[in-house]
Amino acid sequence: MFDDKTETKTMNMIEAIRDAHDVMMERDSNVVVFGEDVGYFGGVFRCTAGLQEKYGKSRAFDTPISENGIVGAAVGMAAYGLRPCVEVQFADYMFPAYDQITQEAARLRFRSKGQFTAPMTIRMPTGGGIFGGMTHSQSPEALFTHVAGLKTVIPCTPYDAKGLLISAIEDDDPVIFLEPKRLYNGPFDGHHDRPVVPWSKHPAGEVPVGYYNIPLGKAATIREGSDVTVLAYGTMRFVAEVAAEETGVDAEILDLRTLLPLDLEAIEQSVRKTGRCVIIHEATRTSGFGAELLSIVQESCFYHLEAPVMRVTGWDTPYPHAQEWEYFPGPKRVGEALKKVMEAA
Amino acid sequence: MNDNKNDYAPLALHVPEPPYRPGDTPDFSDFEIPAAGEVPMPPVDAPLAELSYLSHDIIRVLDDKGKAQGTWVKNIDDELLDKGLRAMMRTRAFDDRMQKAQRQGKTSFYMQCTGEEAIATAQRMALLDTDMHFPTYRQQGLLFAQDWPVDKMMNQIYSNVEDDLEGLQLPVLYSFKEAGYFTVSGNLATQYIQAVGWGMASAIKGDTNIAAAWIGDGATAEGDFHAAMVFAGVYQAPVILNVVDNRWAISTYHDIAGAGTATFAQRASGYGLAALRVDGNDWLAAYAASRWAAERARRGHGATFIEWVTYRAGAHSTSDDPSKYRPKEEHEAWPLGDPIDRLKKHLIVKKLWSEERHTQAEAQYADEMRSEAEKAEANGTLHQYDRPRPSSKSVFENVYKEMPEHLRRQRQEMGV
Numbered sequence A: 001m002f003d004d005k006t007e008t009k010t011m012n013m014i015e016a017i018r019d020a021h022d023v024m025m026e027r028d029s030n031v032v033v034f035g036e037d038v039g040y041f042g043g044v045f046r047c048t049a050g051l052q053e054k055y056g057k058s059r060a061f062d063t064p065i066s067e068n069g070i071v072g073a074a075v076g077m078a079a080y081g082l083r084p085c086v087e088v089q090f091a092d093y094m095f096p097a098y099d100q101i102t103q104e105a106a107r108l109r110f111r112s113k114g115q116f117t118a119p120m121t122i123r124m125p126t127g128g129g130i131f132g133g134m135t136h137s138q139s140p141e142a143l144f145t146h147v148a149g150l151k152t153v154i155p156c157t158p159y160d161a162k163g164l165l166i167s168a169i170e171d172d173d174p175v176i177f178l179e180p181k182r183l184y185n186g187p188f189d190g191h192h193d194r195p196v197v198p199w200s201k202h203p204a205g206e207v208p209v210g211y212y213n214i215p216l217g218k219a220a221t222i223r224e225g226s227d228v229t230v231l232a233y234g235t236m237r238f239v240a241e242v243a244a245e246e247t248g249v250d251a252e253i254l255d256l257r258t259l260l261p262l263d264l265e266a267i268e269q270s271v272r273k274t275g276r277c278v279i280i281h282e283a284t285r286t287s288g289f290g291a292e293l294l295s296i297v298q299e300s301c302f303y304h305l306e307a308p309v310m311r312v313t314g315w316d317t318p319y320p321h322a323q324e325w326e327y328f329p330g331p332k333r334v335g336e337a338l339k340k341v342m343e344a345a
Numbered sequence B: 001m002n003d004n005k006n007d008y009a010p011l012a013l014h015v016p017e018p019p020y021r022p023g024d025t026p027d028f029s030d031f032e033i034p035a036a037g038e039v040p041m042p043p044v045d046a047p048l049a050e051l052s053y054l055s056h057d058i059i060r061v062l063d064d065k066g067k068a069q070g071t072w073v074k075n076i077d078d079e080l081l082d083k084g085l086r087a088m089m090r091t092r093a094f095d096d097r098m099q100k101a102q103r104q105g106k107t108s109f110y111m112q113c114t115g116e117e118a119i120a121t122a123q124r125m126a127l128l129d130t131d132m133h134f135p136t137y138r139q140q141g142l143l144f145a146q147d148w149p150v151d152k153m154m155n156q157i158y159s160n161v162e163d164d165l166e167g168l169q170l171p172v173l174y175s176f177k178e179a180g181y182f183t184v185s186g187n188l189a190t191q192y193i194q195a196v197g198w199g200m201a202s203a204i205k206g207d208t209n210i211a212a213a214w215i216g217d218g219a220t221a222e223g224d225f226h227a228a229m230v231f232a233g234v235y236q237a238p239v240i241l242n243v244v245d246n247r248w249a250i251s252t253y254h255d256i257a258g259a260g261t262a263t264f265a266q267r268a269s270g271y272g273l274a275a276l277r278v279d280g281n282d283w284l285a286a287y288a289a290s291r292w293a294a295e296r297a298r299r300g301h302g303a304t305f306i307e308w309v310t311y312r313a314g315a316h317s318t319s320d321d322p323s324k325y326r327p328k329e330e331h332e333a334w335p336l337g338d339p340i341d342r343l344k345k346h347l348i349v350k351k352l353w354s355e356e357r358h359t360q361a362e363a364q365y366a367d368e369m370r371s372e373a374e375k376a377e378a379n380g381t382l383h384q385y386d387r388p389r390p391s392s393k394s395v396f397e398n399v400y401k402e403m404p405e406h407l408r409r410q411r412q413e414m415g416v
Ligand SMILES: Cc1ncc(C[n+]2csc(CCOP(=O)(O)OP(=O)(O)O)c2C)c(N)n1
Pocket: A036, A065, A089, A093, A096, B136, B138, B186, B187, B188, B215, B216, B217, B218, B219, B220, B244, B246, B248, B249, B250, B312, B316
């Protein structure tokens, strides 16, 4: 991570994201930030607080409530030479922008043979765990990874969020930056009945001051183990950790961090070593990103596998309100999968 | 025109700002308000070209003394006025109670409509039971205007076992088909065009039903709003297109949607729609304008757009703190007053009401909401896990008409 001499500060994920913006706006005057409630107020989750005051209204500003407007304008600005980093208030509200994201931003480079490009970042809070019901809880990552020309990133700690957001802003292609909103204020392992743990109690809440980056496309091994590889990202990384602890299964947990481009090597190495694999995500199962991971594991590690690969995911239904904890794939379901995959001969 | 680029000064981005931020003293003295009665009512079959004055003036009926002025309101029934006032008062009492319940941790979320009660209550009373409203989260007044059972709303807010929606949907995103209250989406603006589709369906089938579309100032920036305006204009759909301009969209000032250079109604004129601008805090104006628009739609003269000039007196929702982005005093300084106070004054002038009766009614509705809340809470509240809860099975139901096999298996996996 970083050596002892690096100056660090305790940050939650919101502060880390804000800091990444600050660092990049300071370094590169082409970085502009906008979205609904993003300017004066600093975002409904406060991820852009203070930026307008520091960098002025033409570099950090409020937009009309039009997600396709936000993304479409960002495409035009990026093509001109700016580096927009825009916010969609919730991933659930990106759908009006889906045309601009998938048909325009994603293909500008390809269809113009590189004459026009869209170096832009689209941030959006994702995932459940906050009683947001069907319109503040969805996990649409597979709708982005399915599209050629987009990169998709999903950090789950303040340290990663800052380093990855800096890389996303510096990247010359459009990057979808999904922020698991349940993790903004602290790690969450799915035990909703236990006291909330703040980031100040977690080592990844120590964030270097100033510039650093974490390259896109690199997974992190959160826990080494020999029994089974768990492929996780977002909030599920913490669920995986607690499930391994509670079941005593010696799981090797990979936090994928970037879904596209994917760290194939890390996945293959680990699964070949353990011979077992459990894939977990909050998103619905059918055609979810887990299906892609499962195919990759099957194609490249088949002869190393000792048990069928399992998935633990959200159900194939809209995200319910009162039934949040029956829907959210918590430690119990993940633990059962870990045990089951170990039972197989 | 000049070919020499050096003759031009560098451009700068224009970003609209609200006139007042926290710490400023709000002053609306230059806000143009026509006197009550000043804007005349045209016939519903008047050609569009004769309606353009309605898109920049403000239709007002109640004057400062509580008297009804002008041509928009004639011979209004005393009973209707009484009903309107009570509907607004009950809406407010309900909001107060549910806001408190959220603060007490009994649900995840609540949204008040404080200061905007006249608009929805009056419009519901101006339309028929067979018409359909496509509300946002801020039109609960539509329900109080028809004395909809409060327990149904509270059980939904608490996501308890008696909730008709079985806890699946966020608080206040009700669905009451029998009340002409379309299932509320959390995604802004999507339903504006659906309302137009509903109206078009009525025309296709040769019925006389109309639809009412609802949206806030901020959400008019969405593409679906534009689609609705185009379709409504092209097909002369029998709809009322309401924009509730309460000046704020969470922290965003309405000029960020409207640019501040034209009224929302003037924009609507450009789509070939009849467009009115109405004092949204004037119950009589709200009722009369809604009647006019409904009559126009039902007689086949097409869609009417109504811009409601009002102010969001409360926070956006229980997740919001407006003192961070607007002066606390702004609501008090806002010149159109409070809709309940204004109708109350009118009823007092007409000798139909008194201060004492008002105070009494306030206490009565506060009591009503307290005891209704207690009853609803006896059915459980959102975070009570030691009580019967909405069924887990329901998560898998109604995704499709018939449950496909993969969902059946997932339900089994859940163990229900
Ligand atoms: C498509 C979409 N984008 C963003 C949001 C988040 N959001 C919910 S309400 C709101 C503000 C709406 O303001 P306005 O339309 O003025 O209505 P008001 O709340 O003032 O009644 C926003 C941005 C959403 N629900 N849907």
